[in-house]
Amino acid sequence: MARKEYSFYPGCSSERKASASNYMVSVESMCKTLDIKLNEIPDWNCCGASIGYAEGGELPRHVMNARNIALSEKNFGNQDIVATCAACWLGAKESQERINHSETIFADINVILKDAGLKYEGKQKIRHMVEVLIEDLGYEELGKPVKKPLDGIKIAGYVGCQTNRPFGVDGESFESPKYLDKLVETVGGTPLEKYEEKVTCCGGALAFSEPEKSQAQIKKIIESAYDHGADMIVTPCPVCQMNVEVYQGQINKKYGTKFNIPVTYYSQLMAVAYGASAKEAGLDGNIVRATKLEEIAAKK
Amino acid sequence: MTDLNKVMVEKYRNDFLKEVEANVEEGNWVKMCMQCGVCSGSCPLGPHWEHPPQEIFMMIRAGKRDEVLRSESMWMCTSCYNCIVRCPRELPITHIMHGLANYAHRLGIAPKLNPTRRFAKMFWNNITAGGRVNELKLSVGLYFMDGFASGIKKGLEMLPVGLGMLKTGRLNPFGLFSGGHCKGAGDIRKMIKKAKEIEDKRKGFAA
Ligand code: SF4
Ligand code: SF4
Ligand code: SF4
Ligand code: SF4
Numbered sequence: 001m002a003r004k005e006y007s008f009y010p011g012c013s014s015e016r017k018a019s020a021s022n023y024m025v026s027v028e029s030m031c032k033t034l035d036i037k038l039n040e041i042p043d044w045n046c047c048g049a050s051i052g053y054a055e056g057g058e059l060p061r062h063v064m065n066a067r068n069i070a071l072s073e074k075n076f077g078n079q080d081i082v083a084t085c086a087a088c089w090l091g092a093k094e095s096q097e098r099i100n101h102s103e104t105i106f107a108d109i110n111v112i113l114k115d116a117g118l119k120y121e122g123k124q125k126i127r128h129m130v131e132v133l134i135e136d137l138g139y140e141e142l143g144k145p146v147k148k149p150l151d152g153i154k155i156a157g158y159v160g161c162q163t164n165r166p167f168g169v170d171g172e173s174f175e176s177p178k179y180l181d182k183l184v185e186t187v188g189g190t191p192l193e194k195y196e197e198k199v200t201c202c203g204g205a206l207a208f209s210e211p212e213k214s215q216a217q218i219k220k221i222i223e224s225a226y227d228h229g230a231d232m233i234v235t236p237c238p239v240c241q242m243n244v245e246v247y248q249g250q251i252n253k254k255y256g257t258k259f260n261i262p263v264t265y266y267s268q269l270m271a272v273a274y275g276a277s278a279k280e281a282g283l284d285g286n287i288v289r290a291t292k293l294e295e296i297a298a299k300k
Numbered sequence: 301m302t303d304l305n306k307v308m309v310e311k312y313r314n315d316f317l318k319e320v321e322a323n324v325e326e327g328n329w330v331k332m333c334m335q336c337g338v339c340s341g342s343c344p345l346g347p348h349w350e351h352p353p354q355e356i357f358m359m360i361r362a363g364k365r366d367e368v369l370r371s372e373s374m375w376m377c378t379s380c381y382n383c384i385v386r387c388p389r390e391l392p393i394t395h396i397m398h399g400l401a402n403y404a405h406r407l408g409i410a411p412k413l414n415p416t417r418r419f420a421k422m423f424w425n426n427i428t429a430g431g432r433v434n435e436l437k438l439s440v441g442l443y444f445m446d447g448f449a450s451g452i453k454k455g456l457e458m459l460p461v462g463l464g465m466l467k468t469g470r471l472n473p474f475g476l477f478s479g480g481h482c483k484g485a486g487d488i489r490k491m492i493k494k495a496k497e498i499e500d501k502r503k504g505f506a507a
Contacts, residue, residue: 012433019435019470043482045431052427053398054405054420058325059495064427067484067491104502112494116487165381166394174385201344201380209419210376213345246461287464 002037004136007076007124009068009092011085012046013238020085020238022285026267027084027129029281033145033274034137038082041072047091058098059108065095066109069126070118080125082132084267086162086237087204093126093167130236130266131169134179139186147275148299149188153292155269156195156225156233157181160240164199175199180234183266187273197224202243211247212254218244219251222259231292232262234269241265245287262290272297304505305407309365311504316365323503325399326392333357339393342382349373353383353393356400369409374401375416406505428492431482 013020031038048056048064056064069092072081083089099105100122109120133142157180165174172179176198181191200221203214221244225233235241245263252259264286271281278297283290312319320327333354340352351359351373359368374397383393401417404410410417427433482488499505 012427012435015432018433019465021470022468043484045482045484045488046427046433048424048427052420052424053325053402054417055402055424056492057402057406057496057499058399059499060492063491063495064488067488108495108498112491112498115494116484116491161378161380161382166384201378201382203344204378204380205419205423206345206376206378206416209415210345210348213348213376214378217344246464249460250457285468285470287468 003035004132005037005039005076005079006082006127006132007072007079008038008040009044009047009072009081009083009088010040011083011088011238013085013242019242022282023084023238023241023265023267025280025282025285026265026271026276029271029276030267030274033271033276034133034142036132039076039079041068041081042075044068044071047088052091059105061091062095062099062105062109063112065092066099066113066120066122067116067118068092069096069122069124070113070120072124073121074118077124080127080132082127082129084129085239086128086160087239089126089128090162090167096122096126128163128169128236130163130179130183133183134169139182142183142270143186145275146187146273148273148296150184150269150273150293150296151188153189154192154229154231155184155189156192156228156230157184157198158195158221158225158233158235158240158244158263159198160235160237161199161201161204162239163236180236180266184234184269187269189269192225192228192230195224195228195230197221202240204239204243207243207247211250214243215247215251215254218247219255219257222248222251222261223257225261226259230261232264232290234264234266236266238265248288260288262286262288262293264290264293268293305409308407314363316363316368317361319365320360320400320403324396324403326395327399329391329396330357330360332389332391334389336388338386338388339383339391342380342386343376344378344380344382345376349376353397356397366409368400369404369407370411372411372414374398374404375411375414377401428489429485431485431488 014024045064045067048061052061099109113120159177159180164177169179181193184191197220203217207214241263248259251257268281272293278294283294320330335354337354340354343349351371356368377397379394381394
């Protein structure tokens, strides 16, 4: 038996050949080392994300999440639900709160789910992977399997919005959360504690619909990382990762900047520090190659 | 759709606050706002909001129905939740902004060309078709939103990004034909249809 088991909601972006598939690869490697077992919710569907409201409205959005929660209850009812994507986590958790809070919505949801042979109770806790690592294992445990500390790598911890607000990680502040920095330290890297744009919003889904406005945000986030001498940026969220990484070329064209900074996931740092190969850590999925991590991963 | 707008105007006459309370997600919170302005200073795309949240709350109370519902402002919300964690009265501001946008869209009076409105619609259709996001179809749809010529241009601008994703295995080149499906897709479509019906009935939207 694994040390910890969770009912797992991967989310669309983590699917094979989707934008955060390499996040998933590194999470698998990290969890293997930590002896955490993730039980994927069978036939899960998209959570509707933060942009779903406009066309979806309330009840249809809650139904999307309730179906996942009900499937989780049916299959892994005694485990907490864990999500790796901040938007998924938030969407599911918000729907759960709303459904549990209102007898009418609760009843409506169950009427709707019944046709598909499902039942919603809403008793499982819904948590973000980072939350689980910190609260259920703790920094000390997370530090134990480190074989190759990330010596000398300077890392800007970009927490973003939705991993941090409105729920966040217990005991952390909304304006200046420290957990990413602490994770970086745990794996032997150098956190840039003075990095100012830790919780600046990257524009989220509006990176697609309002690219210029969002790219102005992203530019601030990257510039500040360079100002503090960062070798790379680390994030806990697949949307943040993608937004901060893939538009660097367009920003360079528009503003004449020379951005070319790797944007990694916390799980990639951990996987490499735990001795994973570049492939196992999903480093082949980074568009801006994280060469310093690749070098460490290649070391025997 | 605009017929629905007429129905609502008739139904609520001059009481826009009451209309918002009844029909907008978390709308019953609006009256709790004490106009401190903290939220308005929190929006990442602040300069692009013609009416920031605090002002919108004031306008709702002042009965400025058209100015609020036809505004582009709520569509600038990035769901960053800055406002929610800062508001001294704990208003769920993010959700009220989403709720207003959704309501205006439902009534058919939201700004037609607003890119976020159009993207959100495409996104929802994309996920409800198969149950999961099909990223390629979604992006292609997004580029061609303004027509063919501009779609080609945008597609070319995004080509380096797309190629990067493709090379690193983060984009499914066959996504136009497959991908983004779960087994229960049929069930999901039925559930959503039913949820819409129930919601419409509760809110008096149904004919
Ligand atoms: S938040 Fe994004 S990735 Fe996560 S399930 Fe929803 S749409 Fe898919
Ligand atoms: S920083 Fe951007 S992507 Fe990350 S949660 Fe916030 S809005 Fe979403
Ligand atoms: S922060 Fe809260 S109380 Fe202050 S103006 Fe905004 S909504 Fe009103
Ligand atoms: S969640 Fe929306 S309304 Fe609130 S601060 Fe962010 S952008 Fe503004």
